[in-house]
Amino acid sequence: MKLKNINVEKIARAIEADAGQEIAGLRESLAQAKRGEFAAVHTPETIAARKRGRPVGSTKADTKVAVKLRLDPELLTVLRATGEGWQTRVNHILRERFAL
Numbered sequence: 001m002k003l004k005n006i007n008v009e010k011i012a013r014a015i016e017a018d019a020g021q022e023i024a025g026l027r028e029s030l031a032q033a034k035r036g037e038f039a040a041v042h043t044p045e046t047i048a049a050r051k052r053g054r055p056v057g058s059t060k061a062d063t064k065v066a067v068k069l070r071l072d073p074e075l076l077t078v079l080r081a082t083g084e085g086w087q088t089r090v091n092h093i094l095r096e097r098f099a100l
Contacts (some may be wrong), residue, residue, distance in 0.1 A: 003033050064091070 016022055038066045071079075079086045 006034055
């Protein structure tokens, strides 16, 4: 589907009918998508064609350094219990603590 060919009003009405209410900013967002601003259509083919790993254009400055850190077992259990992404959250907490 080419976004430049969409009928913004028709699609907005269909989305709002499905939602059962008006959605603030919907028409403006659809118009932006139609103009090609901030939008991309992801088809099963484009998703399957993606390469694994760090995106093209990322730099070494974006990478993190692996370290070995010894923690109390209870602390590690609590951190892991917060779910996936716990290491990123620890990184965020440390950055906040040291005002980086």
